[in-house]
Amino acid sequence: xxxxxxxxxxxxxxxxxxxxxxxxxxxxxxxxxxxxxxxxxxxxxxxxxxxxxxxxxxxxxxxxxxxxxxxxxxxxxxxxxxxxxxxxxxxxxxxxxxxxxxxxxxxxxxxxxxxxxxxxxxxxxxxxxxxxxxxxxxxxxxxxxxxxxx
Amino acid sequence: xxxxxxxxxxxxxxxxxxxxxxxxxxxxxxxxxxxxxxxxxxxxxxxxxxxxxxxxxxxxxxxxxxxxxxxxxxxxxxxxxxxxxxxxxxxxxxxxxxxxxxxxxxxxxxxxxxxxxxxxxxxxxxxxxxxxxxxxxxxxxxxxxxxxxx
DNA sequence: ACTAATAATAGTAATTATTACTAATTTTTA
DNA sequence: TAAAAATTAGTAATAATTACTATTATTAGT
Numbered sequence: 549x550x551x552x553x554x555x556x557x558x559x560x561x562x563x564x565x566x567x568x569x570x571x572x573x574x575x576x577x578x579x580x581x582x583x584x585x586x587x588x589x590x591x592x593x594x595x596x597x598x599x600x601x602x603x604x605x606x607x608x609x610x611x612x613x614x615x616x617x618x619x620x621x622x623x624x625x626x627x628x629x630x631x632x633x634x635x636x637x638x639x640x641x642x643x644x645x646x647x648x649x650x651x652x653x654x655x656x657x658x659x660x661x662x663x664x665x666x667x668x669x670x671x672x673x674x675x676x677x678x679x680x681x682x683x684x685x686x687x688x689x690x691x692x693x694x695x696x697x698x
Numbered sequence: 699x700x701x702x703x704x705x706x707x708x709x710x711x712x713x714x715x716x717x718x719x720x721x722x723x724x725x726x727x728x729x730x731x732x733x734x735x736x737x738x739x740x741x742x743x744x745x746x747x748x749x750x751x752x753x754x755x756x757x758x759x760x761x762x763x764x765x766x767x768x769x770x771x772x773x774x775x776x777x778x779x780x781x782x783x784x785x786x787x788x789x790x791x792x793x794x795x796x797x798x799x800x801x802x803x804x805x806x807x808x809x810x811x812x813x814x815x816x817x818x819x820x821x822x823x824x825x826x827x828x829x830x831x832x833x834x835x836x837x838x839x840x841x842x843x844x845x846x847x848x
Numbered sequence: 849a850c851t852a853a854t855a856a857t858a859g860t861a862a863t864t865a866t867t868a869c870t871a872a873t874t875t876t877t878a
Numbered sequence: 879t880a881a882a883a884a885t886t887a888g889t890a891a892t893a894a895t896t897a898c899t900a901t902t903a904t905t906a907g908t
Contacts, residue, residue: 574875574884595866610887615866617885631781631836635895636865649828662822664814669837672812677842678799685835686781687819692827724855724904745895760858765895767856785866786894 573624578606582617586627587641592648592657594636631684632657647684651691660687723774728756732767736777737791742798742807744786781834782807797834801841810837 585598599614618639621627630638632650640648642659649658662685669680690698735748749764768789771777780788782800788807790798799808812835819830840848 576875576885578886608887610889612867612888613886619867629783631783633779633781647822649822649826649830651828652831658826658828660822660826662818662825664816664818664821666815668812668814668835669839671814672799672810672837675812676799676808676810677845678801678808678837678839679845680799680837680839681802682839683835683837685818685833687822687828687830687833689819689828689830689832695827695829726856726903728857758858760860762859762896763857769896 578602578609578613579617579620581605582614583621583626583641586618586621586639589641590659592630592638592640594634594638596636598639630657631686647687649687649689649691651694652688653690653694656691658691660685723770728752728759728763729767729770731755732764733771733776733791736768736771736789739791740809742780742788742790744788746786748789780807781836797837799837799839799841801844802838803840803844806841808841810835 581602582598585601586593591597595611595614595618598618599609599611602614603609618627618629618637622629622639625643628640628643630640630648632638634655638657640659647660647662649660650656651658668683672678672683673680731752732748735751736743741747745761745764745768748768749759749761752764753759768777768779768787772779772789775793778790778793780790780798782788784805792809797810797812799810800806801808818833822828822833823830
């Protein structure tokens with residue numbers, strides 16, 4: 549199954565779930581801990597980073613469990629996946645409205661609060677026939693540290 | 699080597715290349731054809747899509763050649779790679795300033811011209827210590843077709 | 849046009865991130 | 879406390895991309 553299909557299925561699921569009951573989810577210790585790790589850092593970690601951290605307290609943790617839970621938590625809207633030009637996925641525990649800056653030199657990802665005066669979704673909707681729900685902005689350039697080094 | 703390192707190296711290369719001579723690049727027929735294919739479509743294709751097309755005229759084409767050239771063309775700034783939530787990379791032959799809309803249902807990617815009244819880079823720079831070179835906006839929602847089907 | 853130098857390619861192997869699978873375990877429910 | 883069901887560990891499989899090397903194609907200089 550491709551990710552294109554997954555997006556479709558996820559969308560359908562959300563629509564249906566608002567009508568019927570949510571399937572019962574169990575608060576396993578590991579899931580809780582994985583969520584906390586992502587929430588308590590600003591580095592926008594990968595699955596491997598989370599795995600290495602949580603494994604210190606749960607030595608039998610499996611990497612698959614981390615992946616499964618990160619994806620689950622994304623579907624639940626408790627965290628989000630970032631779209632960056634890195635080989636592995638990065639996650640963000642902050643689901644509030646904000647954007648990101650990526651340094652072209654060191655590759656670090658920073659949060660960036662930015663409120664546009666215009667409503668960009670509405671502006672884009674007027675130019676198209678789409679119904680736009682949300683958007684993300686990714687900024688690129690040099691971070692403070694890397695700027696100084698030049 | 700991770701992609702983070704690659705970004706670093708690419709950046710260094712560009713800086714240095716402006717001082718010294720560009721290495722000589724040969725205009726092979728296949729590279730030319732790959733570039734044309736990406737330039738002549740609006741579907742934001744994957745390497746596999748390009749491969750299947752170009753192979754019709756060059757039956758001995760190798761998929762590795764397509765990957766190598768797509769990456770090369772990105773580095774040269776002739777095409778760009780999009781950051782989408784799909785398992786495989788998508789490319790865009792249009793390098794002019796524009797943004798993208800991705801339909802949450804069918805997964806199609808559309809170009810979206812949008813000129814903001816504010817200079818978002820400058821606005822973001824004022825809030826941070828970064829020097830911002832460019833940004834990309836990804837919009838999400840339902841496309842025309844998918845909207846009608848509901 | 850010919851040749852030397854070297855960039856590009858084909859074909860294959862290797863790598864890496866992620867997902868799939870299933871028996872065993874943990875958590876919840878009643 | 880026992881039954882039901884979600885979750886996990888451990889492993890295998892998958893899929894996209896990159897790496898490698900002998901061969902081929904392109905360019906530059908004569």
